[in-house]
Structure formats: C-alpha cells, structure tokens
Amino acid sequence: MSNARPGAPAAAVTWQNSLQTYYDTLYAAYGPQHWWPGRSRFEVIVGAILTQNTAWTNVEPAIANLRRENLLTPAAIEAVSFVRLARLIRSSGYFRQKAKKLKAFARFLRREYAGSLTQMFKAPSTELRDKLLDVHGIGPETADSILLYAGGHPVFVVDAYTRRILERHRLAAENQTYDDIRALFESNLPKDAALYNEFHALIVQTGKNYCRPRNPRCVECPLGPLLPEREMLP
DNA sequence: TGCCAGGCCGGGT
C-alpha cells in the first residue's frame, strides 16, 4: 500500500515525514538506546517471552537465575523440569505460562531447525514470522521482537506504547490492528533493521516516561503534548 | 492500597 499523494506539494505532511520527524525528535532527546539487553540471541528470545505484559525489572532476576543455573540454551530449557524452570522465572510473573512458552519455543527450534538459531534466522522473514506465530506463547509482538532483536530481520515491532503514542497524536485510530500499524512503519521507512531497532527502543523509552495511563507528565513528551490540530492522515 | 507493566491463549459470541 502506498501513501504517496500525487500532485501534493513537496512539503505536504506525509507518513514518511511524520515518522521521520518522530524518529529524529526522539533520537535527539534520548540518543541511541543499545537494545535489546541480552548476551546472546537465545537470551534475547527468552527475554522477549518473559517480558510479556511485565516490567523488565521483574525479568532481570529471572534471567540471572537461568544464567546461574546454565539454562540459557535451548537444550537446557527442554531438559529442565517444568517445576524447576517455573520456580526460577517466578519473578517475571505468569511463571507457569511462561515456563510452558519457553519449553514450546525450545521444542520448536529443535524440531524445525535442529536447535540452531543460525539456521532458523536464515529463513525468509515472512515465512519465519508465520511459523513463530504458530508456536504456543508467541504472538505478533514477540515474533517481531525475535525477528528484529535476535535475528536482525527488518521487521518493525509494535507494542502498547507505539499504539498509545500514535493514537494520542492522532496518527492512528483506535481500531487499527497490529498489522495495520506495523505496515504503517514498514511501508514508510527504509527497510533497515538498525533503524527499526532504534526506533522501537526510543518509542518504549518515551512511553515509559510520558505515556502511561493517567500520567500527567504526558504534556512534557518530546513529541509534543498533543497534535489535535493536525488532521488525520489518509 | 490499588494500579500498572515492552502479551497471549482459549473459549465464547
């Protein structure tokens, strides 16, 4: 889908311009974020699952426990007992659900790619994304986080903050789906993993600071408190 | 104290 508007003046407000302005503004405000925190691709994937609807501060002790017990490999995750795994990741919340999810991913990786992330990430983005979405516990955001932050695939990660910020600035309607918003970024920015990586990280940083529910500080957001005067873009 | 966090699943309309 193209949002080009033939005949429009060069200075017209376009998605390209709006998103570029977002990025430039946030980068100027915060600088590089150096995401994702993780020492290996597998650790990044573990973090992506453990942080689902959970503060990262609750994930850190869980990852530290897994590292201490030498469980940050797919084979070890499959081998460890469910009860012990769940106990070690308790701090991340939903710990029984997440133990099941970690085991589901490790099993998937072994059966589909001989346990090799290198092999897995050789698959084309769209094909791999579909396969990841079939794994228990991996939804759109987790799949895209894995593709981008563990695999370096140019896939834009949409999260609650992305949606919230875009809605507040009238750049997205409330009924936009996950894939609508992802397409918005991917079709209006260069297909560049480093850019998507940095952009999403900057959005989360901004969201944490200014765009939580009932946070009066939202008026101090570097992106501006509101852009109601800007019309909804086509 | 209650609300919130970098979602997702399964069962119901």
Place this chain on the structure above:
DNA sequence: ACCCGGCATGGC
C-alpha cells in the same frame, strides 16, 4: 472476526 477472563509478580 472480535471480545473477554485468566494468567502473577514486584514497584510505585
């Protein structure tokens, strides 16, 4: 195709 309840800990 949506809509909703459940999942759970730790910080403010």
